[in-house]
Amino acid sequence: MSTVSKLVALLTLTVGCHGSPFGHFAPHVVVCNGTEQLRPTYDYVIVGGGTSGLVVANRLTENPHISVLVIERGYLLVLHPPILPGLAVPNKYLRTDTSIPQSGLNNRTAPLYTGDVVGGGTVVNGMFFARGARADYDAWEQLGNPGWGWDGLLPYFKKSETFTPPIEEIQEMFPGVISSGLEPHGIDGPVGSSFSNYQYPVIGKLHLPLTSWITQPDIFSSRTENFFAGWDSIGVAINPQPNNGEATGAFYSTISAYAKNQSRAHASNAYYRPVANVRRNLHLLTGHTVSKINFDKELKAVSVDATNETSTVRSSREIIMAAGAARTPQILQLSGIGPEPLLSSLGIETIVNLPGVGSNFQDQPTLYMQFSYGNYTFPSPDWILSNASWAAEQLDVYYKNRTGPMTVPYLGGSTVAFLPLQNITSDYHSIIASTSPVNLSSLLPLSTHPSIIAGYREQIKLLESFYSSAHAAVAEIAWEGGNTLPLAIIRPSSRGSIYINTTDPSAASVVDFNTFSHPIDMAIAVASVKKIRDWASSPPMQALGTVEIFPGKNVSTDAEIEEAIRDAATSSWQHPSSTTAMMRRELGGVVDDELRVYGTKGLRIVDSGVFPMVVAGHTSSSVYAVAEKAADIIKAAWV
Ligand SMILES: Cc1cc2nc3c(=O)[nH]c(=O)nc-3n(C[C@H](O)[C@H](O)[C@H](O)COP(=O)(O)OP(=O)(O)OC[C@H]3O[C@@H](n4cnc5c(N)ncnc54)[C@H](O)[C@@H]3O)c2cc1C
Ligand SMILES: *[C@@H]1O[C@H](CO)[C@@H](O)[C@H](O)[C@H]1NC(C)=O
Ligand SMILES: *[C@@H]1O[C@H](CO)[C@@H](O)[C@H](O)[C@H]1NC(C)=O
Ligand SMILES: *[C@@H]1O[C@H](CO)[C@@H](O)[C@H](O)[C@H]1NC(C)=O
Ligand SMILES: *[C@@H]1O[C@H](CO)[C@@H](O)[C@H](O)[C@H]1NC(C)=O
Numbered sequence: 200m201s202t203v204s205k206l207v208a209l210l211t212l213t214v215g216c217h218g219s220p221f222g223h224f225a226p227h228v229v230v231c232n233g234t235e236q237l238r239p240t241y242d243y244v245i246v247g248g249g250t251s252g253l254v255v256a257n258r259l260t261e262n263p264h265i266s267v268l269v270i271e272r273g274y275l276l277v278l279h280p281p282i283l284p285g286l287a288v289p290n291k292y293l294r295t296d297t298s299i300p301q302s303g304l305n306n307r308t309a310p311l312y313t314g315d316v317v318g319g320g321t322v323v324n325g326m327f328f329a330r331g332a333r334a335d336y337d338a339w340e341q342l343g344n345p346g347w348g349w350d351g352l353l354p355y356f357k358k359s360e361t362f363t364p365p366i367e368e369i370q371e372m373f374p375g376v377i378s379s380g381l382e383p384h385g386i387d388g389p390v391g392s393s394f395s396n397y398q399y400p401v402i403g404k405l406h407l408p409l410t411s412w413i414t415q416p417d418i419f420s421s422r423t424e425n426f427f428a429g430w431d432s433i434g435v436a437i438n439p440q441p442n443n444g445e446a447t448g449a450f451y452s453t454i455s456a457y458a459k460n461q462s463r464a465h466a467s468n469a470y471y472r473p474v475a476n477v478r479r480n481l482h483l484l485t486g487h488t489v490s491k492i493n494f495d496k497e498l499k500a501v502s503v504d505a506t507n508e509t510s511t512v513r514s515s516r517e518i519i520m521a522a523g524a525a526r527t528p529q530i531l532q533l534s535g536i537g538p539e540p541l542l543s544s545l546g547i548e549t550i551v552n553l554p555g556v557g558s559n560f561q562d563q564p565t566l567y568m569q570f571s572y573g574n575y576t577f578p579s580p581d582w583i584l585s586n587a588s589w590a591a592e593q594l595d596v597y598y599k600n601r602t603g604p605m606t607v608p609y610l611g612g613s614t615v616a617f618l619p620l621q622n623i624t625s626d627y628h629s630i631i632a633s634t635s636p637v638n639l640s641s642l643l644p645l646s647t648h649p650s651i652i653a654g655y656r657e658q659i660k661l662l663e664s665f666y667s668s669a670h671a672a673v674a675e676i677a678w679e680g681g682n683t684l685p686l687a688i689i690r691p692s693s694r695g696s697i698y699i700n701t702t703d704p705s706a707a708s709v710v711d712f713n714t715f716s717h718p719i720d721m722a723i724a725v726a727s728v729k730k731i732r733d734w735a736s737s738p739p740m741q742a743l744g745t746v747e748i749f750p751g752k753n754v755s756t757d758a759e760i761e762e763a764i765r766d767a768a769t770s771s772w773q774h775p776s777s778t779t780a781m782m783r784r785e786l787g788g789v790v791d792d793e794l795r796v797y798g799t800k801g802l803r804i805v806d807s808g809v810f811p812m813v814v815a816g817h818t819s820s821s822v823y824a825v826a827e828k829a830a831d832i833i834k835a836a837w838v
């Protein structure tokens with residue numbers, strides 16, 4: 200009772216609401232409509248106004264009788280100038296944490312990026328917008344979560360999306376590469392999903408050899424066609440529809456953009472701005488960092504503490520965590536929800552001993568290979584950085600016409616190859632056999648709770664079946680046509696952690712990706728580098744005069760390739776996930792299949808931390824779908 204009564208007089212915020220959320224704001228403003236003041240109590244308080252938080256806020260406030268406050272540490276995006284697809288996102292929206300030294304990377308550290316702004320990761324991300332494979336979500340379901348498989352999530356992928364097929368010129372450039380069919384897409388959801396209106400040209404005719412895909416000579420006008428022809432020539436399938444659950448092969452991906460104006464679609468312009476002015480029941484508090492969740496005697500979450508002016512906001516129904524996989528664990532741990540030994544070592548009273556909070560951390564290690572293209576002297580994506588006069592001309596074209604290179608996401612190609620292990624090497628059985636008898640507990644810290652090791656074992660069983668599946672990609676090779684070619688190991692077996700080491704809420708957590716701790720991740724990376732070399736040596740790629748610059752031809756044995764990867768790879772493909780997994784408690788899970796935090800009442804998590812395993816691909820479309828489903832689950836409790 201004492202907690203509750205303390206909370207009644209808690210509101211020390213002095214600011215009022217502003218009439219319009221579209222202006223410039225001083226720190227600590229309450230963004231809402233009309234003249235209302237921040238209320239002492241809301242039905243729901245959502246922690247984090249990023250991707251998932253804004254989806255849930257929008258859907259809950261469809262009911263005018265439900266009040267929602269979103270608390271976001273960042274600020275509203277300044278809309279002018281807008282963030283163009285083709286330009287780097289200003290650093291002020293990007294937060295960078297640094298991992299501890301990674302032994303798998305020869306003791307180098309690795310950055311962990313997040314978007315600290317209303318809209319979160321989708322404001323700063325690479326706009327790549329493909330779904331994972333059916334296998335990814337079905338694995339979530341198999342880990343004890345009925346309804347979270349591909350079939351259960353598909354309606355929510357659709358609900359979040361408005362798909363628009365590519366313009367005719369792009370379709371004609373890539374016969375058979377892009378399906379313009381509306382199935383399996385959504386057609387009236389908030390997030391634009393489409394294609395850039397531009398392809399970097401190849402000037403002059405390249406006499407490419409005919410392949411099963413290239414059936415007529417001289418049709419080439421884009422270097423991306425060389426990319427596809429190259430993969431086709433070495434037996435990789437071209438997949439015109441990667442969004443129907445079969446996310447394998449070489450494909451041209453959808454991006455999160457509105458087709459009509461070729462601009463970025465993000466959670467703020469999709470889910471917040473359209474309703475901000477019309478829903479009096481939706482409040483957004485920016486520039487405030489939530490540091491703690493408070494519980495009553497029945498372990499019901501009743502309020503949150505937000506720093507800047509130390510203030511507390513109450514929720515009468517639920518508190519919904521949406522601070523992202525990188526941050527939600529910190530807030531839970533500071534609040535006494537987490538591994539008891541960690542909490543007691545910091546003098547934090549344990550409210551619920553939940554060992555999984557901050558464990559099971561997954562991201563996808565990435566190696567940036569470098570190539571040069573000797574025959575290729577025309578505009579290149581690298582010119583955005585290196586040729587200022589050209590970049591200025593292209594900016595002009597974009598503003599006048601919504602065409603040209605500025606419609607292509609900055610250094611983020613949407614042409615990719617997603618390869619199952621059997622399409623990387625015919626020797627895949629021996630890779631699986633030589634890396635599978637691993638003592639999993641030895642890959643995690645000594646004090647790891649047995650439930651976490653049990654959950655890890657369940658995941659590895661599923662992963663082993665995926666490594667021999669034709670329908671589950673393990674490596675992604677992305678190419679926008681420039682010198683850099685990222686290779687990401689998208690279905691990793693390594694597991695890291697994010698734990699606090701201080702009670703100071705403004706300090707960063709200890710981020711340990713534990714990259715390459717499981718040997719199969721490195722074996723896949725080495726095999727993938729060799730596969731990329733086959734592609735680069737294929738006649739279609741050689742027509743561009745392709746030469747590998749890094750790691751380079753003198754790095755040739757498996758051991759040399761492995762050493763080059765340890766010296767140069769990074770831990771993250773910007774898809775941090777799974778730190779508060781939706782799994783059974785005896786498997787180290789943190790939330791149940793209705794996203795409720797075990798041992799508590801009135802507390803859910805809706806961000807990418809709940810993915811039991813990272814999606815083998817990019818995460819944003821899945822974050823939207825999961826949050827849409829979460830909103831329906833929460834609403835179901837109203838009836
Ligand atoms: C640089 C980058 C590139 C990426 N590229 C792609 C891509 O090309 N394609 C793709 O699909 N995905 C990409 N992603 C990943 C994708 O954007 C994320 O998976 C997704 O946005 C995560 O959504 P979320 O709701 O889990 O977290 P977020 O969107 O990160 O939202 C969390 C929010 O909580 C706020 N917050 C954190 N702590 C607190 C606190 N204590 N108090 C109050 N607020 C807090 C944060 O400021 C943030 O706004 C990228 C991500 C990044 C960072
Ligand atoms: C990394 O650090 C550990 C611990 O300090 C040390 O034992 C190891 O030799 C280092 N590895 C490399 C490659 O430097
Ligand atoms: C993988 O290889 C198999 C067998 O050669 C082939 O049938 C399949 O299309 C390939 N898949 C991809 C994604 O390339
Ligand atoms: C583009 O269109 C979308 C959808 O209509 C809108 O939300 C967005 O603000 C527009 N962006 C720009 C830069 O005009
Ligand atoms: C509090 O606000 C000030 C600006 O007034 C800002 O510099 C500081 O970083 C904020 N602190 C936190 C913890 O958000």
Ligand SMILES: *[C@@H]1O[C@H](CO)[C@@H](O)[C@H](O)[C@H]1NC(C)=O
Binds near residue numbers: 586588589592
């Ligand atoms: C820069 O772009 C211009 C076209 O705008 C082109 O003429 C010039 O050759 C380019 N310069 C370099 C160094 O590539």
Ligand SMILES: *[C@@H]1O[C@H](CO)[C@@H](O)[C@H](O)[C@H]1NC(C)=O
Binds near residue numbers: 602603
């Ligand atoms: C403007 O767009 C049209 C098609 O929408 C295109 O034909 C034209 O080339 C573009 N102009 C420039 C300068 O890019």
Ligand SMILES: *[C@@H]1O[C@H](CO)[C@@H](O)[C@H](O)[C@H]1NC(C)=O
Binds near residue numbers: 641
């Ligand atoms: C596995 O590793 C753990 C932790 O290092 C160790 O205690 C255990 O004995 C190992 N088990 C086997 C079978 O080697």
Ligand SMILES: *[C@@H]1O[C@H](CO)[C@@H](O)[C@H](O)[C@H]1NC(C)=O
Binds near residue numbers: 298299700701708709
């Ligand atoms: C916590 O860990 C970080 C490294 O991530 C380190 O820089 C910092 O000194 C540690 N703080 C404490 C109090 O141990």
Ligand SMILES: *[C@@H]1O[C@H](CO)[C@@H](O)[C@H](O)[C@H]1NC(C)=O
Binds near residue numbers: 744745
């Ligand atoms: C491309 O360059 C290579 C040498 O790097 C050359 O052998 C080849 O003929 C060139 N191809 C074309 C189409 O110009």
Ligand SMILES: *[C@@H]1O[C@H](CO)[C@@H](O)[C@H](O)[C@H]1NC(C)=O
Binds near residue numbers: 751753754755759
């Ligand atoms: C390959 O060559 C580069 C540059 O000449 C050099 O830095 C690197 O050490 C060499 N690597 C090997 C494995 O010989």
Ligand SMILES: CC(=O)N[C@H]1CO[C@H](CO)[C@@H](O)[C@@H]1O
Binds near residue numbers: 218232233477478479
């Ligand atoms: C319900 C309500 O007060 N709506 C107002 C919100 O603010 C806009 C302008 O910012 C007004 O046009 C609405 O009438």
